[in-house]
Amino acid sequence: MRVLIISAHQSFRQQVQAACLRFDKTTVSIRTAESMGQGMELALQFEAQLVFLDLTRNHEAGVLSLEQLAHVKNRLVAVSADKMGTDLMARAIRTGAGEILPQPVVDDEVFAIIEKAMHLQSEDAVMQPPRSGKSIMCFSSKGGVGKTSLSCNIAVALSGIFGDKKVALLDANIQAPNIAPMLDLRPVSWLKDAVAEYKRLDSQLLEDFMTVHAASGVHVLAHNTNDPLGVDYTEDQLTKILLVSKGTYDWTIVDTFPLLSSLNLSLMDLCDEIILVTEAVVPSLRSAKHNLDILQQAGYGENRIRVVINRFSNFEGNISPELCAEALGWPIEQIIPYDVHATIATNSGKPYSQMYPDRKITASVKELVEKIVGTHLPKDQEETALDKYWRQFKNWMDI
Ligand SMILES: Nc1ncnc2c1ncn2[C@@H]1O[C@H](COP(=O)(O)OP(=O)(O)OP(=O)(O)O)[C@@H](O)[C@H]1O
Ligand SMILES: [Mg+2]
Numbered sequence: 001m002r003v004l005i006i007s008a009h010q011s012f013r014q015q016v017q018a019a020c021l022r023f024d025k026t027t028v029s030i031r032t033a034e035s036m037g038q039g040m041e042l043a044l045q046f047e048a049q050l051v052f053l054d055l056t057r058n059h060e061a062g063v064l065s066l067e068q069l070a071h072v073k074n075r076l077v078a079v080s081a082d083k084m085g086t087d088l089m090a091r092a093i094r095t096g097a098g099e100i101l102p103q104p105v106v107d108d109e110v111f112a113i114i115e116k117a118m119h120l121q122s123e124d125a126v127m128q129p130p131r132s133g134k135s136i137m138c139f140s141s142k143g144g145v146g147k148t149s150l151s152c153n154i155a156v157a158l159s160g161i162f163g164d165k166k167v168a169l170l171d172a173n174i175q176a177p178n179i180a181p182m183l184d185l186r187p188v189s190w191l192k193d194a195v196a197e198y199k200r201l202d203s204q205l206l207e208d209f210m211t212v213h214a215a216s217g218v219h220v221l222a223h224n225t226n227d228p229l230g231v232d233y234t235e236d237q238l239t240k241i242l243l244v245s246k247g248t249y250d251w252t253i254v255d256t257f258p259l260l261s262s263l264n265l266s267l268m269d270l271c272d273e274i275i276l277v278t279e280a281v282v283p284s285l286r287s288a289k290h291n292l293d294i295l296q297q298a299g300y301g302e303n304r305i306r307v308v309i310n311r312f313s314n315f316e317g318n319i320s321p322e323l324c325a326e327a328l329g330w331p332i333e334q335i336i337p338y339d340v341h342a343t344i345a346t347n348s349g350k351p352y353s354q355m356y357p358d359r360k361i362t363a364s365v366k367e368l369v370e371k372i373v374g375t376h377l378p379k380d381q382e383e384t385a386l387d388k389y390w391r392q393f394k395n396w397m398d399i
Pocket of ligand 2: 255256
């Protein structure tokens with residue numbers, strides 16, 4: 001059962017979400033939206049079967065949204081409001097609401113609505129297949145910790161496993177984008193083109209805007225800050241792009257800017273996993289701790305956040321990974337060592353995992369990707385001495 005909760009109020013989203021979680025995770029999959037616009041897009045892309053729609057903030061916009069949401073066959077829309085007068089209730093039911101959820105939210109009432117929605121689905125067994133694409137965001141509200149490098153290398157590693165055209169990399173760093181230079185790409189189309197067309201964006205159009213990273217087969221939606229038209233990037237536009245990408249590719253990796261803004265939170269909302277990148281130094285750890293606290297308050301649990309320490313070096317006096325975990329109150333999923341070759345690769349416009357497949361940084365990213373994918377990957381074939389010299393020669397010649 002695909003459940004969508006639309007509410008401008010975090011407490012409402014959390015209460016309904018908490019009640020839904022009493023169901024087995026394989027039975028109920030939940031998405032949340034803070035705005036009507038984002039909710040409408042999400043309902044469409046996620047093919048929501050049950051929508052909890054909170055009208056509290058704006059009755060008029062809510063009823064208009066309800067009209068469209070309730071239009072879909074077999075979808076149950078349950079409306080709610082902090083003060084649900086009889087007028088509003090009658091209007092909502094006339095417009096298509098199948099249920100009214102009173103506030104404050106009571107678990108049993110949410111439960112009963114889910115069961116009704118399940119019943120509605122089983123009456124007509126034509127269930128739409130769930131969307132399979134997974135998305136991952138590399139995040140940190142501290143700049144320069146290695147989000148972009150990691151995003152690129154994770155994307156390349158996933159493409160190595162799943163094949164060409166299966167992995168997308170979105171540069172959602174609207175402030176200082178740098179995936180294109182990091183992968184030495186010369187895009188013809190950009191994020192702003194997708195934003196300009198976001199209303200009619202579908203898989204075909206999104207693929208047209210992608211730049212293929214030839215060395216890995218990753219499809220990149222690149223971004224640059226050269227924006228003479230002053231395009232404004234809104235949550236609705238970027239979430240729509242991410243949703244289309246999830247429907248098009250098996251994996252979508254999102255790189256973003258270092259701020260826990262509402263835009264980033266709305267993208268995170270659609271991500272299956274968040275990789276919180278930090279360094280084992282006090283300012284980065286403080287920032288990571290702050291991020292974790294906020295994300296936890298927003299309902300993100302251990303199953304959705306992996307903490308990665310990047311640029312780790314084991315010199316005396318440095319903060320150990322154990323101490324980092326203790327300070328963060330979160331397990332450390334992966335440690336990626338400090339390696340100057342990462343910088344050399346960045347300057348050459350190549351992912352370090354391709355330029356230096358034999359380095360520890362590459363092995364660490366591989367281990368992380370194994371955890372994300374949930375399987376052990378076959379060991380790479382041992383490089384022959386000749387292959388190694390040839391690779392080093394190509395790196396040296398920059399070819
Ligand atoms: N494991 C590593 N060892 C050494 N250097 C690294 C490592 N990972 C990344 N770097 C280097 O750190 C620098 C910053 O990395 P990157 O641009 O990926 O950070 P970022 O978090 O995306 O930055 P921003 O917040 O500005 O977007 C780059 O020069 C990169 O090559
Ligand atoms: Mg970056």
